[in-house]
Amino acid sequence: MNFGTIFTLYVRNLKQYRRLPAVLAFSFIVPVIQYLIFSNLFNSLAEVPGNPYGEYPYYLYITPAIILLTAIFGSINSSAALLVDLNTGYFDKLRATPASLVPQIIARFMSEFTRLSLQLTLIISVSILYHKRVSGILELPEAGITGLILIVLLSAGFGIGVVGNLVVALAFKTKSDQAVQAVFPLFFLAVFMSTAYVPEALLPDWLQSAVQYNPGEYMVQAIRGIFLEGFVDSTVDAIYTALVCIVFLTALTSYMNFKVISSSID
Amino acid sequence: MNDESVVTVKNLEKKYRSGTHAVKGISFEVKKGEVFGMLGPNGAGKTTTLQMMGTLLKVSDGEIYILGHNVLSEGEKVREKIGFALQESGLDSLSTVKELIAFHIKLFGLGNSNLAKRVEESLTLLDLHEYSDKMIPELSGGTQRRLDLAISLVHSPRLLILDEPTTGLDPSHRTDLWKLLKKLKEEEGITIVLSTHYMEEADYLCDRLAIIDSGEIVAIDTPQKLKKTIGKDKIELKLFESLNKSQKNNLDGKFGSGNIIYHDLSFDILVDDGEESLLEILKDIINLDIKVKGTKILRPSLDDVYLKYTGKRLEG
Numbered sequence: 231m232n233f234g235t236i237f238t239l240y241v242r243n244l245k246q247y248r249r250l251p252a253v254l255a256f257s258f259i260v261p262v263i264q265y266l267i268f269s270n271l272f273n274s275l276a277e278v279p280g281n282p283y284g285e286y287p288y289y290l291y292i293t294p295a296i297i298l299l300t301a302i303f304g305s306i307n308s309s310a311a312l313l314v315d316l317n318t319g320y321f322d323k324l325r326a327t328p329a330s331l332v333p334q335i336i337a338r339f340m341s342e343f344t345r346l347s348l349q350l351t352l353i354i355s356v357s358i359l360y361h362k363r364v365s366g367i368l369e370l371p372e373a374g375i376t377g378l379i380l381i382v383l384l385s386a387g388f389g390i391g392v393v394g395n396l397v398v399a400l401a402f403k404t405k406s407d408q409a410v411q412a413v414f415p416l417f418f419l420a421v422f423m424s425t426a427y428v429p430e431a432l433l434p435d436w437l438q439s440a441v442q443y444n445p446g447e448y449m450v451q452a453i454r455g456i457f458l459e460g461f462v463d464s465t466v467d468a469i470y471t472a473l474v475c476i477v478f479l480t481a482l483t484s485y486m487n488f489k490v491i492s493s494s495i496d
Numbered sequence: 497m498n499d500e501s502v503v504t505v506k507n508l509e510k511k512y513r514s515g516t517h518a519v520k521g522i523s524f525e526v527k528k529g530e531v532f533g534m535l536g537p538n539g540a541g542k543t544t545t546l547q548m549m550g551t552l553l554k555v556s557d558g559e560i561y562i563l564g565h566n567v568l569s570e571g572e573k574v575r576e577k578i579g580f581a582l583q584e585s586g587l588d589s590l591s592t593v594k595e596l597i598a599f600h601i602k603l604f605g606l607g608n609s610n611l612a613k614r615v616e617e618s619l620t621l622l623d624l625h626e627y628s629d630k631m632i633p634e635l636s637g638g639t640q641r642r643l644d645l646a647i648s649l650v651h652s653p654r655l656l657i658l659d660e661p662t663t664g665l666d667p668s669h670r671t672d673l674w675k676l677l678k679k680l681k682e683e684e685g686i687t688i689v690l691s692t693h694y695m696e697e698a699d700y701l702c703d704r705l706a707i708i709d710s711g712e713i714v715a716i717d718t719p720q721k722l723k724k725t726i727g728k729d730k731i732e733l734k735l736f737e738s739l740n741k742s743q744k745n746n747l748d749g750k751f752g753s754g755n756i757i758y759h760d761l762s763f764d765i766l767v768d769d770g771e772e773s774l775l776e777i778l779k780d781i782i783n784l785d786i787k788v789k790g791t792k793i794l795r796p797s798l799d800d801v802y803l804k805y806t807g808k809r810l811e812g
Contacts, residue, residue: 238602249590319586326550326580327603494512496554
């Protein structure tokens with residue numbers, strides 16, 4: 231495998247976004263709007279007697295949820311440019327050049343990882359600025375710059391490794407943008423079926439048990455820990471659990487992806 | 497023609513998971529500088545064969561060597577040396593013509609120092625200058641085909657694989673593309689393997705031809721030799737009035753009774769080469785005092801060849 235070829239494809243993929251303004255705009259604007267609406271709409275929840283969000287205002291509590299949702303939402307869009315190539319036949323055209331199957335997939339994930347990291351950096355910046363507006367203090371999350379980088383890497387890793395692999399497999403299988411977009415509500419529900427928006431104590435009993443089986447929950451715990459608590463023991467544990475979760479699910483979805491792509495060229 | 501083999505296909509098989517047996521043990525060889533064609537209807541196995549040659553499909557059984565490299569074990573080397581234009585000209589719809597050519601030059605690791613010059617050369621070769629800044633979806637089908645060829649040629653491949661290169665093009669674009677392929681063969685010495693279901697195209701472009709039916713090669717040779725297997729050329733002579741017995745006897749004596757077919761107001765003479773024999777035959781007919789209203793040379797076509805080997809007509 232030639233790394234020069236992967237890099238050429240990677241740069242070309244990034245340049246493609248100039249011609250997909252809708253994807254680019256929605257990738258960046260929607261999470262910001264969502265963050266601002268949710269923060270404003272439910273901020274008063276933290277002021278009710280017996281505040282279930284502990285010492286944090288609601289907009290800080292849900293920041294990890296918006297970050298995770300941005301990662302998932304952005305990864306679902308990652309199939310858009312790939313579908314253009316698949317449906318025009320250009321993907322196959324490239325397979326007959328040094329840009330065969332594996333370099334194309336790797337370059338695609340690399341460019342999506344880059345775009346997603348920028349999206350996540352933007353949403354984290356917005357949350358920091360929002361915090362300054364409300365509290366008057368400009369401060370980084372508890373874990374500092376390292377924590378910020380880790381949040382971006384964990385979220386983008388989960389987004390591209392797990393969700394990206396699934397939507398790419400679906401794109402290969404169906405070659406349909408509608409089919410790929412149709413899976414979005416599933417992930418949306420998965421985020422709601424966690425402590426992303428409400429603490430565990432407020433969830434119904436059955437959901438409190440189900441949360442333990444939701445990979446999204448482990449991501450939320452790790453991001454929230456880094457964001458609000460810093461690198462304390464419970465955060466480090468949550469980061470390890472999230473990493474194991476990402477590695478295991480990425481391996482699983484990569485295998486599924488490999489099987490689907492292999493059968494499509496068999 | 498140089499005898500160096502560019503493509504060697506041995507007992508090639510393709511069975512899909514669905515159970516379809518698309519290619520059934522075909523073998524052929526393509527020499528350097530040749531234009532080799534595969535003629536057959538849709539579903540005959542042409543595209544499957546070409547896609548296996550281009551490393552796009554897995555080989556079920558058999559072997560393919562391209563420029564000495566085994567396609568199964570040395571796919572990467574094969575891809576570096578071939579140019580492949582697929583049946584549907586799949587191009588990056590998010591690029592301009594110039595951007596796409598530049599990208600393909602870079603893909604082959606060629607554009608570091610003189611990218612602009614190479615892009616210019618590609619635009620010139622395929623006469624694409626006027627479209628250089630246009631987005632690809634804005635181009636006509638014919639221009640997209642030319643662009644597809646341009647990006648397939650950026651690395652000066654020694655073998656060009658073309659899957660139905662003129663399907664969907666109007667007659668004028670088709671003729672333009674034929675001329676271009678002739679030029680590539682004659683001026684660049686490039687070896688071309690193409691599939692087609694147009695007999696005229698196969699006849700015009702191909703040095704040798706494999707007729708494919710249901711995944712099998714049923715005949716393989718030059719178009720001329722394949723047509724010779726059908727029989728002789730026919731010279732049809734139309735008459736003002738029917739021949740009398742003595743005229744028929746004279747004709748039988750002159751050309752041999754086995755070489756003449758009589759009709760009501762015409763007769764056919766079978767010859768090896770109609771064009772070459774026509775003048776001599778007309779002189780003989782005039783000497784026999786037979787008045788001829790008109791003549792026509794009827795030659796066996798590739799359609800006749802296809803019919804002979806497959807029992808079906810190939811519409812093109």
